[in-house]
Amino acid sequence: MRYILRVNMSDLAITKEDLPAKWERYGGRALTSAVVFEEVPPTSDPLGAENVLVIAPGLLSGTNTPNGGRLSIGAKSPLTGGIKESNAGGQAANGLGRLGIAAIIFSGKPADESARYMLTIEADGAASMSRVDEWAGEGNYETADAIKALRPEGDRCSTITNGPAGEAGFKAAGIAVSDMKGYPNRFAGRGGLGAVMGSKGLKAIVISDKDLSTPEHADKEAFSAAIKTFSAALKEHPVSGQGLPTYGTNVLTNILSEAGGLPTRNFSNGSFEGAEATSGERQREITLERGGNVQHGCHTGCVIQCSRYWVDKDGKYKTKGPEYETVWSFGANCGINDLDAIAELDRTCGDFGLDTIEMGATMGVYMDSGEIAFGDGAAALAALKSVFGEGKPGRVMGDGTEATGKAFNVEHIPVVKHQALPAYDPRSVQGMGVTYATTTMGADHTAGYTVTANILKVGGDIDPLKPEGQVELSRNLQIATAMLDALGLCIFVAFPVLDIPEAFTAIHEMAQAHTGDTWDVDALMQLGKETLVYERLFNERAGMGPEDDRLPAFFKNVELPPHNVTFQVSDADLDTVFDFVPEVAAGMGLA
Amino acid sequence: MDSERTVIVRMFGLLHSARKAAGLPSTVSVEVPEAGTNARLIALDLELDTDIIEGVFVNGIVFDVDHAVMPGDRIAFVPHGTPGPHRLYLGLYRAGQANAESEDSDETAVTETESDTSIQD
Numbered sequence: 001m002r003y004i005l006r007v008n009m010s011d012l013a014i015t016k017e018d019l020p021a022k023w024e025r026y027g028g029r030a031l032t033s034a035v036v037f038e039e040v041p042p043t044s045d046p047l048g049a050e051n052v053l054v055i056a057p058g059l060l061s062g063t064n065t066p067n068g069g070r071l072s073i074g075a076k077s078p079l080t081g082g083i084k085e086s087n088a089g090g091q092a093a094n095g096l097g098r099l100g101i102a103a104i105i106f107s108g109k110p111a112d113e114s115a116r117y118m119l120t121i122e123a124d125g126a127a128s129m130s131r132v133d134e135w136a137g138e139g140n141y142e143t144a145d146a147i148k149a150l151r152p153e154g155d156r157c158s159t160i161t162n163g164p165a166g167e168a169g170f171k172a173a174g175i176a177v178s179d180m181k182g183y184p185n186r187f188a189g190r191g192g193l194g195a196v197m198g199s200k201g202l203k204a205i206v207i208s209d210k211d212l213s214t215p216e217h218a219d220k221e222a223f224s225a226a227i228k229t230f231s232a233a234l235k236e237h238p239v240s241g242q243g244l245p246t247y248g249t250n251v252l253t254n255i256l257s258e259a260g261g262l263p264t265r266n267f268s269n270g271s272f273e274g275a276e277a278t279s280g281e282r283q284r285e286i287t288l289e290r291g292g293n294v295q296h297g298c299h300t301g302c303v304i305q306c307s308r309y310w311v312d313k314d315g316k317y318k319t320k321g322p323e324y325e326t327v328w329s330f331g332a333n334c335g336i337n338d339l340d341a342i343a344e345l346d347r348t349c350g351d352f353g354l355d356t357i358e359m360g361a362t363m364g365v366y367m368d369s370g371e372i373a374f375g376d377g378a379a380a381l382a383a384l385k386s387v388f389g390e391g392k393p394g395r396v397m398g399d400g401t402e403a404t405g406k407a408f409n410v411e412h413i414p415v416v417k418h419q420a421l422p423a424y425d426p427r428s429v430q431g432m433g434v435t436y437a438t439t440t441m442g443a444d445h446t447a448g449y450t451v452t453a454n455i456l457k458v459g460g461d462i463d464p465l466k467p468e469g470q471v472e473l474s475r476n477l478q479i480a481t482a483m484l485d486a487l488g489l490c491i492f493v494a495f496p497v498l499d500i501p502e503a504f505t506a507i508h509e510m511a512q513a514h515t516g517d518t519w520d521v522d523a524l525m526q527l528g529k530e531t532l533v534y535e536r537l538f539n540e541r542a543g544m545g546p547e548d549d550r551l552p553a554f555f556k557n558v559e560l561p562p563h564n565v566t567f568q569v570s571d572a573d574l575d576t577v578f579d580f581v582p583e584v585a586a587g588m589g590l591a
Numbered sequence: 592m593d594s595e596r597t598v599i600v601r602m603f604g605l606l607h608s609a610r611k612a613a614g615l616p617s618t619v620s621v622e623v624p625e626a627g628t629n630a631r632l633i634a635l636d637l638e639l640d641t642d643i644i645e646g647v648f649v650n651g652i653v654f655d656v657d658h659a660v661m662p663g664d665r666i667a668f669v670p671h672g673t674p675g676p677h678r679l680y681l682g683l684y685r686a687g688q689a690n691a692e693s694e695d696s697d698e699t700a701v702t703e704t705e706s707d708t709s710i711q712d
Contacts, residue, residue, distance in 0.1 A: 238643075243604060243672020252677065254603045258667045259681050260651045271651075281607045281617070306674075424677070431680040464681050465652075477676055492674055562651055 002102035005127060007119060009200040010049060010108030012129050014119075019102045025517060027059030029085040029485035030531040031103050032074025036083050037534040039107075042541035046078035046192075047169060047199040053106040055096070055160065055205070058488010062097020062215050063223070065510055066231040067490040069094045069299035071177060071188070079171040079192035079358075079400060080417040080442040082539040086193050087485055089298035089307075090177030090186035091158035095209035097488075099125060109200050116167075116203040118147075123208045132203050137164045139351035140176040140184040147206055148182060159184060160205040163353020164388060166194025170398030172358040173198065176350065179298050179307070185320040186298055189355035191419065191442065192400075218516030226509035230493075233503035234303050237496035244306035244492055245295050249324035250280030252423075257332070259464070260563045261428035263421070264332045265374050266364035267414050270428045270560050274337025278327050283310075283339055291315045304492055310343040319347040322356075328423035329360020334367055334380055341377030348384055354398065359384065361401040361420030366393055369408035412554045417442035417544070426551055426567050427560040429464050433567045434474035438549045438577040440535035467569040475577050483528030487511065529584045536581050537590060546575050596622045598633070598660055601667040606639055627661040630654070634668060645671045645678075646686030653682035655689035 002019045026034055032054040044050035053075045060068040071093035077084035096104075099121065110117070118132045135143055140163045147159050158178045165173035173194025176184035217223040234240045243251050253275050256262040260270035276282060287294050292311035297304070298320075310318045321327075322343055330336055330345045345363075349356045363380050366372065371392055372379040382391065387398040396407045401420040405413035414421040419442030426433025462469040484491055487507070497503045508519040539548075555567040585591070597620045602610055607617040621633055630647040634656065646653040648667040649660060660666055669683060678684050 238645075238671035239674050239678070243670070244674050246608070246672075247604060249674060251604055251672065251674065254601070254667070255669060255673055255677065255681070258601070258603075258648045258651060258669075259653070259677075261677075261681070276618075279603075281604065284608075285611070424680075429677065429680045431676065462680070462682070462685075473679065494676075495674070495678065 002100050005101055005104045005121070007104065007106045007129070008108045009106055009110055009117070009202065012117070014127050014129065023102070025059070025515070025527065027061065027102065027486055028056055028070065028072040028488045029074070029087065029482060030527055031056040031486070032072045032085050033083060033531050033534040033538070035103065035105060036074050036076060037538045039105075040076050042076075042538055043543065044076065046076045046081070047195060049107070049109045051076050051196055051199070053193070053196050053200060053202070054103055055092075056103040057093035057096040057101070059486060060097075060510060060514060061093040061488040062095075062099075063217070063514055064214055064227055064301055065489070066227060066234055066301055066303045067493050068488050069301050070485065070488045070490055071096075072485060072488075073175055073188040073193050075193055075196040076542070077191035077193070077442070078169070078195045080419050082417060082442065082542050082544055083440060083535045084191035084193060085441065085485065085535075086174065086188035086190045088175070088177045088186045088188040089302075089490070090179050091299050092160050092177050092205075092207055093488055094300045095158045095207040098209045098212040098214060099123070099207070100215065104205070106200050106202060113201070115201045117201050118204040118206065119202065120206045121208065123210045123212050135203050137167065139163055140353055141351050143204055144178060144182060144184040147204060151206070151208075154210070155208055156210040157206050157208040160207070162194050162197045162203055163351060165353040165398055166198035167203075168395075168398060169195045169198055170354065170387070171195060171403070172355050172362065172398055172400040173353050174355045176353060179320070180296070180300065183317070183320070185350055187350070187355070189357065194353045215514075217514045219513040223510060223513035226506045226513055229502050230506040230510065231303050233496040233500045233506070234493060237499060239495040240304045240492055244304050247280035247284055248294075248306045248308050248321060250283050250321065250327050252280070252324045253327055253331070254279045254281065256328075256424060259428060260560070261425045261464070262328060262332050263414070263423065263425045265335050266333060266368040266410075266412060267421075267425060267560075268412070269562075270425050271562055272332035274331065274335070277337045278331040278339055278342065280324070283308075283327070286339060287311065302490070304490065306492065310339070310346075312340070318343050319350055322346045325423045326356040326360065329357050330363065330380065333360050333364040335374030336377045336380065337375070338377055341381070344381055345377075345384060348381065352387070354387075357422050358400045358420045359397070361414060362397055362404045365401055365405040365410045365413055366397065366408060368410050368412065371408060412552070412558070414552060415442075416551060417548055425560055426555055427565045428563055430467055430567060430569060431462065431464070431470040431473050433551055433555065434470045434569055434574065434577065435478060437551050437574050438474070439478060440532065440539055465563060465565050467573065470569055471573045471577055475580075478577070479525055479528040479532060481528070482531040483524050486527050486531055529580060530588060532578070533581050533585045533588060533590065536578055537585060546571070549574050549577075596625060596662040598623050598662065599665045600633060600637065602637075602639065603667060604670045604672055605643060606668050606670050609640070623660060623662055625662060627659050629657050630660050630666055630668070631656045633660060633666070639668060643670045644668050644690070645673070646683040646690075653686050655686045655693060657690075657693050
């Protein structure tokens with residue numbers, strides 16, 4: 001049976017408790033959001049003792065479910081002021097799943113703010129806390145190396161670490177998760193959850209799953225059959241079987257630029273003349289020329305394998321990917337057309353523990369202020385390092401796009417709910433604009449992915465430059481994404497699921513065979529809806545209203561080249577995205 | 592080549608790699624008839640595998656591969672394999688569906704059509 005590990009950071013007490021029956025069908029994002037909803041006062045200080053940090057693997061994590069190793073980290077966000085679930089790849093979810101841990105819940109905070117702690121969970125389930133004050137201020141890579149040095153020979157463990165940005169309480173701080181080689185390069189980046197981890201004095205979590213087998217299934221034979229079907233679908237489909245494994249997520253740069261939807265120079269243009277030089281196609285060529293790796297999974301059980309390592313001109317590891325969102329944020333959005341410069345910025349963010357989306361958008365507004373020039377990679381790196389050093393913009397950059405934009409009097413600040421917009425301009429990709437505006441997370445690109453025939457029907461008819469159909473599509477995508485996040489599935493399973501009916505069937509068959517509960521398509525979508533209900537109600541109680549479900553005014557008032565369009569979805573239509581919440585909430589017994 | 596009759600053609604993803612592997616550029620200018628042509632004919636002249644094309648950008652908007660192309664246009668072929676919701680939001684899914692329907696109904700007519708397109712790398 002799955003259990004919850006509770007860690008009180010005020011007195012360092014560690015307790016285990018059975019997963020409550022009401023949450024037995026929850027994992028991942030559904031569980032983090034349910035816990036935050038129930039246990040965190042909505043108006044509390046995100047960096048205070050009343051906030052919790054919840055780390056939850058998906059419902060299927062630890063099993064052999066293909067691409068089922070995603071990790072959810074939740075809390076009240078210091079960036080948005082609302083609820084936050086930030087999703088990461090890496091090995092930790094697999095380890096937690098094998099240990100039978102449904103969630104780790106950190107509450108309280110130590111009286112001594114200089115103290116640093118590491119939670120270690122051994123393969124036998126024993127959990128202990130140790131002081132690691134000497135690691136204060138160390139980067140994620142150095143911390144990961146220090147942990148490796150402490151572990152016994154032959155151990156198999158994963159790490160969750162907090163960089164100096166989180167320790168400093170920066171609102172753009174993320175949390176690093178180690179990949180299969182132990183590099184701390186997978187991130188729960190968004191929403192400032194690193195600052196929450198830092199507020200609790202938590203520097204690192206070590207999870208050993210040495211010699212642990214996968215969890216038992218209620219029906220082993222049925223589970224094996226379902227994962228076989230699911231895996232075949234992922235390998236067969238051109239998105240998960242060809243496009244992503246070959247080029248990674250950065251296959252999108254050329255496409256979005258061609259569509260006029262690649263935000264360039266702080267969202268002032270939709271096409272970037274440096275798109276080809278920073279594209280996934282070019283990234284693959286350079287990586288292969290340098291002897292780097294262009295295809296591997298970020299966690300055990302990944303069959304899509306869209307991860308890759310960027311190596312420097314000497315062939316030495318620099319960072320992961322970089323992923324599309326990072327290439328956009330420090331590339332097109334900053335006018336930088338040099339993948340090495342982008343990778344250096346990515347590595348620096350990774351080591352500091354800063355969200356690359358937030359920081360690239362922050363750099364974009366800083367460049368827009370005229371303090372440094374668009375396209376100047378060296379100046380961008382110096383500006384990024386100023387968060388812990390000398391010069392401008394300094395510490396304010398660590399608090400993200402809105403804080404930096406206001407400090408330097410920038411007119412166009414691309415944020416929703418105080419969080420930076422990611423890599424798709426909502427004027428040329430109007431459906432993304434609906435999701436950005438209304439998601440419970442603050443502007444978030446992963447809040448809207450797929451399933452159901454309804455999505456395909458609507459998605460088959462919409463025009464990216466017009467408002468019709470966008471609300472319905474966004475609503476269904478957000479529900480489906482919440483469901484995938486709850487199960488711990490990678491969002492890139494979405495299109496095989498859309499296009500190959502057997503793949504969708506296989507998801508509820510895996511859930512049913514693993515848990516022994518009854519699952520079907522309706523139950524899966526209900527899981528997504530319930531997750532969103534917790535998030536929506538929390539945000540309402542935290543003081544958010546319809547006025548927070550809006551894009552910044554310039555998206556409606558300033559035309560975006562080359563299509564010269566504005567965001568056209570009406571406020572009234574945006575307010576209907578979550579019209580299912582009252583009915584579902586009532587069914588859940590929530591007022 | 593008459594510059595007033597040229598079309599800029601870009602090829603992404605697997606189409607890009609296939610061109611590079613053959614020692615060919617992934618961006619070319621082609622000359623098209625004054626009355627225009629369609630994207631499929633351009634793809635065939637470039638010896639692209641049209642089966643793997645999901646959609647074609649024509650001046651920044653996604654269409655199916657039989658869409659008209661006029662002198663002065665800029666086009667880009669996109670193979671199947673675009674991740675994320677963009678495949679829906681940008682219209683690539685819609686284009687792929689239209690391609691499949693078109694190929695079912697009129698594949699022979701297209702392949703027998705004589706092209707009037709000349710290519711310059």
